[in-house]
Amino acid sequence: MKAIQVGLLGIGTVGSGVFKVLQRNQEEIKRRAGRGIEITMVADLDTARAEAITGGKAKVVKDGREVIANPDIDIVIELIGGYGIAREMVMSAIAAGKHVVTANKALLAVHGTEIFEAAHKKGVMVAFEAAVAGGIPIIKALREGLTANSIQWIAGIINGTTNFILSEMRDKGLDFDVALKDAQRLGYAEADPTFDIEGVDAAHKATIMSAIAFGIPVQFDKAYVEGITKLAAQDIKYAEQLGYRIKLLGITKRTPTGIELRVHPSLVPAKRLIANVEGAMNAVVVQGDAVGTTLYYGKGAGSEPTASAVIADLVDITRLHTADAAHRVPHLAFQPDQMSSEKVLPMSDVVTSYYLRMRVADEAGVLAKVTGILAAAGISIDAMLQREAGEGEKQTDLILLTHSVREGTMNEAIAQMQGLPTVLAPITRIRKEELA
Numbered sequence: 390m391k392a393i394q395v396g397l398l399g400i401g402t403v404g405s406g407v408f409k410v411l412q413r414n415q416e417e418i419k420r421r422a423g424r425g426i427e428i429t430m431v432a433d434l435d436t437a438r439a440e441a442i443t444g445g446k447a448k449v450v451k452d453g454r455e456v457i458a459n460p461d462i463d464i465v466i467e468l469i470g471g472y473g474i475a476r477e478m479v480m481s482a483i484a485a486g487k488h489v490v491t492a493n494k495a496l497l498a499v500h501g502t503e504i505f506e507a508a509h510k511k512g513v514m515v516a517f518e519a520a521v522a523g524g525i526p527i528i529k530a531l532r533e534g535l536t537a538n539s540i541q542w543i544a545g546i547i548n549g550t551t552n553f554i555l556s557e558m559r560d561k562g563l564d565f566d567v568a569l570k571d572a573q574r575l576g577y578a579e580a581d582p583t584f585d586i587e588g589v590d591a592a593h594k595a596t597i598m599s600a601i602a603f604g605i606p607v608q609f610d611k612a613y614v615e616g617i618t619k620l621a622a623q624d625i626k627y628a629e630q631l632g633y634r635i636k637l638l639g640i641t642k643r644t645p646t647g648i649e650l651r652v653h654p655s656l657v658p659a660k661r662l663i664a665n666v667e668g669a670m671n672a673v674v675v676q677g678d679a680v681g682t683t684l685y686y687g688k689g690a691g692s693e694p695t696a697s698a699v700i701a702d703l704v705d706i707t708r709l710h711t712a713d714a715a716h717r718v719p720h721l722a723f724q725p726d727q728m729s730s731e732k733v734l735p736m737s738d739v740v741t742s743y744y745l746r747m748r749v750a751d752e753a754g755v756l757a758k759v760t761g762i763l764a765a766a767g768i769s770i771d772a773m774l775q776r777e778a779g780e781g782e783k784q785t786d787l788i789l790l791t792h793s794v795r796e797g798t799m800n801e802a803i804a805q806m807q808g809l810p811t812v813l814a815p816i817t818r819i820r821k822e823e824l825a
């Protein structure tokens with residue numbers, strides 16, 4: 390089947406990520422979607438930059454209207470941002486019968502009602518996974534994964550820029566302004582960064598989540614919005630001494646009297662997972678009556694993380710647009726005739742790092758023998774700890790952390806170490822995952 394043709398409006402931070410990831414993973418994405426997905430037209434005011442990014446693989450124009458007018462294009466991605474031109478483009482793409490994918494939470498939180506109504510009437514889809522918590526599939530989770538539940542509340546760190554600023558101020562003692570500049574340089578901040586630091590961006594996202602969670606219209610004008618600009622460094626310190634972290638949270642909650650929708654700095658107990666979400670990372674906690682508490686964590690901003698969500702929407706739309714039975718969401722994510730025969734590795738070929746604990750005789754040369762065996766096997770040591778032997782004790786514990794190595798190699802080294810007369814009990818091995 391012919392590839393579905395996509396037009397991209399705006400090839401800046403997110404747009405360029407979408408173009409790159411779609412190129413890089415095109416084969417795998419095609420096996421999932423059941424059909425190729427190709428960006429054949431790009432509109433950007435900076436056509437020279439757009440040409441440099443697309444490298445001749447798409448037609449570049451200056452005016453998005455040319456893209457929308459092209460009858461071969463089935464999906465339009467809006468990644469310009471803001472209200473004016475973006476709103477006009479989205480509305481005219483819908484009017485032209487195109488499906489729309491957008492990351493523009495500002496537009497949806499304020500003009501969502503008008504946009505979704507128009508799309509509904511025209512029978513096209515407007516997808517916006519990238520608009521809330523970037524790469525985290527929170528829209529999918531709320532709209533599909535949690536449909537059984539009466540959602541009780543949602544609380545999240547949903548602005549990467551402010552979380553980055555708070556983390557940098559706390560950990561590195563950086564000034565607010567310096568941290569903000571870094572966030573802008575890294576592509577996290579909005580075109581107008583006051584949207585980030587004054588809590589507006591988080592409120593846009595909370596507004597969208599609140600609509601999906603509670604079945605209410607998007608109502609940004611009802612949100613309480615307070616950012617981080619009035620936070621004093623000493624409050625961050627005092628909160629810390631009391632066992633709390635200060636985070637900018639977006640909260641929406643169902644109460645007997647109505648729905649709460651608010652964004653403001655909040656003290657969160659330091660032992661909560663969400664209190665330990667640092668840098669530009671986002672995390673959203675959703676409480677449903679059946680499932681209980683669930684947590685979604687990941688990159689909420691940046692070029693490729695956000696592109697990840699945009700492309701997921703493209704795949705969803707492609708499957709639905711193509712809409713014959715063979716192209717519905719496949720049971721195992723890939724189309725049945727596209728399954729791969731790639732093998733599952735035996736455990737001995739798995740590469741990981743290790744924690745090793747051994748009971749050893751407390752005598753000279755033991756450590757040299759153990760490290761000698763590891764060195765000969767090419768296993769490098771990351772950290773080492775030896776418990777001091779107690780008074781009159783003849784043995785002690787030796788603990789080693791290693792760098793990554795093939796499990797088969799580690800098995801042989803453990804067997805050799807176990808054979809040493811000075812190793813007095815079976816060696817304990819626990820695999821160690823950095824998960825970063």
Ligand SMILES: NC(=O)c1ccc[n+]([C@@H]2O[C@H](COP(=O)([O-])OP(=O)(O)OC[C@H]3O[C@@H](n4cnc5c(N)ncnc54)[C@H](O)[C@@H]3O)[C@@H](O)[C@H]2O)c1
Nearest residue numbers: 399400401402403432433434468469470492493690691695
């Ligand atoms: N950057 C992120 O991490 C991130 C994450 C989630 C969502 N978003 C949203 O994605 C959207 C894009 O953000 P970005 O960071 O990629 O912005 P950006 O400023 O990097 O890119 C916008 C692009 O649009 C182009 N453009 C401006 N006016 C245009 C017009 N009239 N016609 C065609 N092109 C035009 C610009 O030249 C630029 O290349 C925004 O809605 C933003 O809120 C961004």
Ligand SMILES: N[C@@H](CCO)C(=O)O
Nearest residue numbers: 548549550577579690
């Ligand atoms: N400016 C936003 C981008 C992602 O929506 C943030 O910092 O989270």
Ligand code: NA
Nearest residue numbers: 518521523525
């Ligand atoms: Na998302």
